[in-house]
Amino acid sequence: MKRFNNVKACATIIAIVVLCGLAAYGQEKRPSVLGTGLAPASISVVASTVPANGDVNPYGIAVVPRSKGSLVRGDILVSNFNNGMNLQGTGTTIVEIAPNGTVSLFAQIDASTLPGPCPGGIGLTTALSVLSSGWVIVGSLPTTDGMSDTAQAGCLLVLNSKGTVVETFYGSLINGPWDMTALDSGSSANLFVANVLNGTVGAGGKMVHGGTVVRLTLDGLHGAMPNLESITVIGSGFPERTDPAALVIGPTGLGLNASADLLYVADSLSNRVAAIPDPIFRVTSAGTGATLTQGGGLDDPLGLTVSPDDLILTVNGNNGLLVETTPDGNQVFTTLLDSSGTPPGAGALFGLVPVGGSLYYVDDATNTLNLFK
Numbered sequence: 001m002k003r004f005n006n007v008k009a010c011a012t013i014i015a016i017v018v019l020c021g022l023a024a025y026g027q028e029k030r031p032s033v034l035g036t037g038l039a040p041a042s043i044s045v046v047a048s049t050v051p052a053n054g055d056v057n058p059y060g061i062a063v064v065p066r067s068k069g070s071l072v073r074g075d076i077l078v079s080n081f082n083n084g085m086n087l088q089g090t091g092t093t094i095v096e097i098a099p100n101g102t103v104s105l106f107a108q109i110d111a112s113t114l115p116g117p118c119p120g121g122i123g124l125t126t127a128l129s130v131l132s133s134g135w136v137i138v139g140s141l142p143t144t145d146g147m148s149d150t151a152q153a154g155c156l157l158v159l160n161s162k163g164t165v166v167e168t169f170y171g172s173l174i175n176g177p178w179d180m181t182a183l184d185s186g187s188s189a190n191l192f193v194a195n196v197l198n199g200t201v202g203a204g205g206k207m208v209h210g211g212t213v214v215r216l217t218l219d220g221l222h223g224a225m226p227n228l229e230s231i232t233v234i235g236s237g238f239p240e241r242t243d244p245a246a247l248v249i250g251p252t253g254l255g256l257n258a259s260a261d262l263l264y265v266a267d268s269l270s271n272r273v274a275a276i277p278d279p280i281f282r283v284t285s286a287g288t289g290a291t292l293t294q295g296g297g298l299d300d301p302l303g304l305t306v307s308p309d310d311l312i313l314t315v316n317g318n319n320g321l322l323v324e325t326t327p328d329g330n331q332v333f334t335t336l337l338d339s340s341g342t343p344p345g346a347g348a349l350f351g352l353v354p355v356g357g358s359l360y361y362v363d364d365a366t367n368t369l370n371l372f373k
Contacts, residue, residue, distance in 0.1 A: 043337065046076075046369040047101040049362060053108065054084025055093045058362035058369070060128025060138060061351030064096075065184070068134035069161025070106060074099060076360055077106060078351070078369055079124040079138050087146030088247045089123030094138065094163070097369050107136075107163035116168035118142075120152025126252065126303065126350050127156070127180035131189055133221040134161035139177030139193065141248070148242035151176065151201055156193065156216070158226055166225045173214050173231050176200070179303075181254040181263075183280065189226075190280060191216040192263055196240045196250030203241065211238030211250040213265060215279065235276050236285040239269040245347060246317065252350075253304025253314060257327065264312050265289060266301040273301060273312060273325060297323040297334040303352045303361070315352055315361065320345015322352075322359075322372070337372060340365040 049058040060079035067073045075098050080091035096106040111121035120142035127139025140154035155170035156177055176197025183190045198210030213235030220227040240250030253266035256279065263279035272294035276286045292312070300317035307313060312325040320338035325331050338348035345365075352361035358373035 042373050044371050045366070046099070046360070046371050047097045047103050048367060049078045049080065049095055049097070049369055050367050051080070051093045051095050051103075051105050051108070053093060055080035055082065055091045056084065056086055056367050057082035057088070057091060057364050058367060059126040059350045059364075060124065060180075061353050061360060061362050061369070062128045062130045062136075063353055063355060063360070064130050066132045066134070070096065070104075070163055071130065071134060071136075071161050072096070072098065076353075076369060077128060077130055077136065078362055079126070079128045081124055082146070085146075087143070089141055089143030089151060090146060091124050092122045094124065094128075094136070094159075105163075107159055107165075109157065109165055111142075114157075114165055114168060116155075117170050118155035118157065118168050119170060120144075120154055123154065125154075125178055127177045127193055128351070129180050129182040129191060131182065131184050131221060132186060135159070135221060135226055136161070136163075137180070137182075137191060139180060141176045141178060141197065143247070148244070148247050149201060149204075151197060151242070151248065153197060156191075169216065169228055169231075173212070173233065175212075176248065178248070178250060179252045179254055179266075181256060183256060183260055187221050188217070188219040189221060191218065192234075192254050192256070192279060194251040194254055194265065196248045196252075198240070200240050200242050200248055200250070205242050207239050207241045207269065209237045209239050211240040212236045213238075213251060213254065213263070213276065232283060233285050234263070234279055234282050235265060235274075235287065235289060237288050238265070238267055241269065249300070249317075252302045255304050255306035255312065257306055258308070258310050264292065264304060264306065266304040266314055268300050268302060268317065271295060271298050271300065273298070273304070273314060293325045293329045293331055296331045297321060298331075303350045305352050305354060307354050313352060313354065313359065315349035316345070317349065318346050319343060320348050335372075337361060337370070338363055338365055
């Protein structure tokens, strides 16, 4: 276990300028990254994400890059946020799903047997990454009864390739880890984590501006367990608040562009995608970054990923839409991934990841892993 309270925490907000502005929503008629153009979506269910213990509400999703232990290259890991009683912040399982739909339990995490502290226990979030060295890192934002007033700081859990927790990262800079992306260099890696509990519980539903993005630098990945070399706040001041339906709303999806010189952030409450420059090497906060795109097709953007050719893919929390945005901020493609609920698609979409010309995503409304192509 490693505890870091104020390592390299920022005190200065640097104004930045990147290619940004309001998107010219729907103006550019071009084929999307998924090769579908403006044709209707082709969606298929890969498998149920519900394991034997009944956990529901799939949040995180990650593709296994290399076979090791129980991990099979090309399989999809999915983390569950709710338990079988549908209480938020109480899910304890990660399932492994093969492209052919075969499902196995990768991990079921017991808070009483953790090797280090995880304040509040286990409630697995969208913060999920799999490294080529076989380590799996997942965030926990736990509650005791599924309600936001019992939410606690949680931690990041480090699991080996057989699904056993070997280490926890916790402390004041890890406070409600909500989503994650990683830059994996083999023997070392940088994790980028959005935190949403800085002042939210105490505010009782009122909006506060305490959301952060932190970078965790890991090395020794071919050893007995990863070494946390440093943790640095690279983004801060994002709006966040508790919510009776979503538990908490704040900065969520994260994704790096191909050159890793921009980190995109789904700034949910501002209804925009932000860009933080120099995320690998910066030692101070960029504040809330610069606006890449805002409004248009966005409606509470939650999950975010970046395609291999640098297109930003986001999914909305309020209406079940996938929105595709170019690096210069133009929203060029939208399609409906989920139409259930009231209003249609609300609260259904979180994690997503492109594979080849297709897109895997989790659907909370149906508790399934789906494929869009």
